[in-house]
Amino acid sequence: MTGPLSSGQTIGGRYVVQNYLDEGGMQFVYVAKDTVTDRVVALKTPKNPSAEKRFRRSAIVAAKVNHPNVAKTLDYVEEDGSTFLIEELIAGKDLKAALLTRTDYIDPYLVAKIFRHLAKGVAAAHHNGVVHRDLKPTNIMIVGEYNVTELKVTDFGIAKMAEAEMDEAVEGGDASLSASATALGAIPYMAPEAIDAPDTVGLPADVWSVGAIVLHILYGDYPYGSGLRAVGNITKNTPISTPKFVTSKSQFRPLAEEIIEIASRCLQLDATSRPTADQLVEMCDALCYTVSDRRVGTIKNYIHNAWGFIRTAGDDVFFHKDSVFGQLPKVNESVVFSCYDGGQAPRALPVLKLK
Amino acid sequence: MDLPERYAIDGDAMDGGMATVFKCHDRILERPVALKVMPRRFKTRRLNDELQALYTIRSKHVVQVFDVCVDNTSVGIVQEFVDGKDLFSTDIAPSSADDFLFILWQIASGISDIHAAGLIHRDIKPNNMKVDQEGILKIFDFGLAREDGPAAATVGFVGTVGFSAPEQYVAGTQFTQSIDIFAFGATALYFGTQSLCAELSAEPPSAFASNPFLSLPFTIPTDVADTLFACMAHLPSNRPKMSAVCQTIEKHLLFNRHRALVVLNGKPSYLDKDNTSVSLTFGSIAGVKIEYDGLLFKVTNVAGDVFVNNAAVAVGDALPGACVLTLGGPERRATQRAYVTFDLSNPEIIA
Numbered sequence: 001m002t003g004p005l006s007s008g009q010t011i012g013g014r015y016v017v018q019n020y021l022d023e024g025g026m027q028f029v030y031v032a033k034d035t036v037t038d039r040v041v042a043l044k045t046p047k048n049p050s051a052e053k054r055f056r057r058s059a060i061v062a063a064k065v066n067h068p069n070v071a072k073t074l075d076y077v078e079e080d081g082s083t084f085l086i087e088e089l090i091a092g093k094d095l096k097a098a099l100l101t102r103t104d105y106i107d108p109y110l111v112a113k114i115f116r117h118l119a120k121g122v123a124a125a126h127h128n129g130v131v132h133r134d135l136k137p138t139n140i141m142i143v144g145e146y147n148v149t150e151l152k153v154t155d156f157g158i159a160k161m162a163e164a165e166m167d168e169a170v171e172g173g174d175a176s177l178s179a180s181a182t183a184l185g186a187i188p189y190m191a192p193e194a195i196d197a198p199d200t201v202g203l204p205a206d207v208w209s210v211g212a213i214v215l216h217i218l219y220g221d222y223p224y225g226s227g228l229r230a231v232g233n234i235t236k237n238t239p240i241s242t243p244k245f246v247t248s249k250s251q252f253r254p255l256a257e258e259i260i261e262i263a264s265r266c267l268q269l270d271a272t273s274r275p276t277a278d279q280l281v282e283m284c285d286a287l288c289y290t291v292s293d294r295r296v297g298t299i300k301n302y303i304h305n306a307w308g309f310i311r312t313a314g315d316d317v318f319f320h321k322d323s324v325f326g327q328l329p330k331v332n333e334s335v336v337f338s339c340y341d342g343g344q345a346p347r348a349l350p351v352l353k354l355k
Numbered sequence: 356m357d358l359p360e361r362y363a364i365d366g367d368a369m370d371g372g373m374a375t376v377f378k379c380h381d382r383i384l385e386r387p388v389a390l391k392v393m394p395r396r397f398k399t400r401r402l403n404d405e406l407q408a409l410y411t412i413r414s415k416h417v418v419q420v421f422d423v424c425v426d427n428t429s430v431g432i433v434q435e436f437v438d439g440k441d442l443f444s445t446d447i448a449p450s451s452a453d454d455f456l457f458i459l460w461q462i463a464s465g466i467s468d469i470h471a472a473g474l475i476h477r478d479i480k481p482n483n484m485k486v487d488q489e490g491i492l493k494i495f496d497f498g499l500a501r502e503d504g505p506a507a508a509t510v511g512f513v514g515t516v517g518f519s520a521p522e523q524y525v526a527g528t529q530f531t532q533s534i535d536i537f538a539f540g541a542t543a544l545y546f547g548t549q550s551l552c553a554e555l556s557a558e559p560p561s562a563f564a565s566n567p568f569l570s571l572p573f574t575i576p577t578d579v580a581d582t583l584f585a586c587m588a589h590l591p592s593n594r595p596k597m598s599a600v601c602q603t604i605e606k607h608l609l610f611n612r613h614r615a616l617v618v619l620n621g622k623p624s625y626l627d628k629d630n631t632s633v634s635l636t637f638g639s640i641a642g643v644k645i646e647y648d649g650l651l652f653k654v655t656n657v658a659g660d661v662f663v664n665n666a667a668v669a670v671g672d673a674l675p676g677a678c679v680l681t682l683g684g685p686e687r688r689a690t691q692r693a694y695v696t697f698d699l700s701n702p703e704i705i706a
Contacts, residue, residue, distance in 0.1 A: 036422060036423050037411055037420055037421075037422075037423065038411060039411045059384060060384055060385045060386075063384040063385070063386050064386060066435060066487070066489075067489055067491070068415040068491070068706070072419060073384065074419075074421055075383075075384070075421065075422070076383050076384055088419075109700070113703065116703070116705075117705075120705075124489050127488065127489070250618040250621050250622070250623040250696075251616065251618060251623075251696060251698060253623065254616060254623055254625070255700075285702060286702065287702065288612075288613070288614040288700035288701050288702055289700050289702075289703065290676065290677070290698075290699075290700045291703050292676065304689075318664075320679070320696070322618075322696065323696075338677075340675050340676040340677040340678065341664075341675050341676075345664075347664055347677055347678060347679065349677040349696075349698060
């Protein structure tokens with residue numbers, strides 16, 4: 001197995017390591033069985049042993065937040081000079097792996113849902129005075145892939161550990177930047193004050209990051225670019241313009257414009273001008289979106305170059321070109337879509353082309 | 356009990372019904388936790404299967420267990436401390452029908468999650484649920500006084516007077532999930548009226564002469580009142596499923612909050628509570644009028660041939676979530692038919 005632990009090893013007299021799951025910039029993640037409560041949990045341990053003191057601090061910080069949109073901290077163990085954080089195991093993938101692998105962008109309905117749940121999780125943390133500091137797609141867990149049945153923000157407090165590494169990377173320019181996976185992943189969503197004056201970073205920095213993440217998943221592109229170029233664009237607040245496809249269709253334009261409007265309020269150079277997380281939740285609470293199940297299928301045909309059918313495991317589903325968000329899929333290409341009862345065939349909306 | 360060094364009792368014992376509950380400080384994670392102490396029968400740190408299942412259920416509305424400690428005589432269950440008021444507290448008495456329904460929806464969602472896992476709570480009552488600082492209602496204190504589970508508890512009456520179903524007073528009855536549904540109805544009535552009525556105080560509870568949910572201090576929709584009343588049916592099989600109760604409440608929580616995006620000739624417009632009707636016409640060929648009544652978008656007038664997703668539409672039909680309206684019959688050429696997309700959405704009800 002990857003990392004310091006092996007399968008079958010018992011931690012804290014209670015957690016039996018089952019398998020290696022993943023690794024973040026700062027830590028290894030394992031699946032373990034809690035023999036006391038008889039459930040499977042996520043067990044995290046820092047990659048850098050010198051970070052251990054801060055690891056406990058981060059566990060305590062994360063443990064203060066108790067909300068359905070935040071991964072729940074269950075326990076913390078120190079044993080033989082090593083430290084372990086035990087968290088609820090989320091049966092899903094991070095947002096990047098779950099939603100930005102087979103698509104570059106997501107339709108406004110799903111973006112609205114993600115925006116709202118993300119804002120709620122961040123607001124719950126802010127109520128406890130907890131700043132995340134490192135919100136990015138890989139720190140957001142998604143259950144149910146394109147159905148997004150659950151969304152949970154994770155790795156609160158870990159950012160403090162990553163700060164030193166990131167400062168170094170930003171100062172060192174492109175070469176050291178690309179050497180630091182942590183910095184590379186975080187920069188596109190970083191608030192200007194996190195770059196200019198990391199000591200002053202407070203709650204509004206998270207609000208900026210939420211805005212940047214939301215624009216990224218709606219646009220299919222980093223709103224400020226990536227790498228060192230992003231640093232300049234962020235500190236001058238010069239985002240890319242909205243890609244044409246986002247607002248070109250009547251069926252998506254009104255909601256897309258609402259989302260862009262709210263996200264833009266989060267992306268203001270002056271941190272005090274941004275909405276608080278509570279104000280952001282209130283704005284997102286009013287967003288109307290559908291939560292119908294998403295299905296996967298392949299395009300069967302196009303008729304009159306306007307509409308056609310999607311082949312699925314069950315019935316064929318009717319779709320119209322106007323209900324496709326972004327690039328039009330070709331015949332036999334895969335799509336993910338919601339569908340509604342129709343007279344003869346169910347109708348799909350929205351339709352997203354999969355890679 | 357002898358507590359591990361990790362936990363320090365912090366304050367007086369709380370009323371825990373059949374067990375004692377203490378607020379404790381977890382010295383490792385530096386946070387408050389609730390400790391429920393029960394008599395111990397087995398010499399392991401592991402709980403019996405049903406208690407295990409109840410405590411490991413995944414629901415936003417059920418408290419989570421963190422740890423289990425044992426000494427020679429007791430077992431302590433360390434769980435999430437919910438910082439908030441229980442439903443007996445007048446501080447969270449509902450001030451409007453919406454307040455009332457939103458709390459009931461959360462209780463119903465929690466019980467629905469418990470039932471979906473094939474489990475029974477056994478002690479649903481106002482003081483076994485709290486609303487936390489985030490406004491989220493959490494259910495706790497499953498009705499199990501001992502670590503060996505409920506089997507022994509079916510001898511004689513176990514439950515809370517005022518919230519127990521009639522069948523719980525009959526010795527030897529095999530309890531089902533419907534006792535939670537009765538208790539939910541009784542809890543809803545207590546929460547709505549802020550008092551326990553004579554019918555529910557009776558042992559066993561007596562039948563109501565009329566539906567008490569029709570005379571709450573605020574008015575709730577009739578179908579919700581009917582569903583809540585049905586929860587307290589004396590015959591368990593007449594009580595609705597908890598998931599159905601959730602759906603009925605949810606429908607009304609969305610009252611006047613739907614939005615329909617109507618696109619004709621590439622021009623989008625919205626139908627909502629402020630803009631409740633639209634008439635769509637296509638020359639002299641066909642026309643249709645759609646009106647929003649706060650719950651549904653209904654067809655109120657049809658002229659000529661109008662189709663919804665290729666099925667002919669009639670006055671009184673409600674439009675589905677996303678559809679295409681076609682003005683003009685299929686015998687016409689494409690240029691003589693007009694297409695209107697109609698997409699319905701609403702805020703998601705989440706706690």
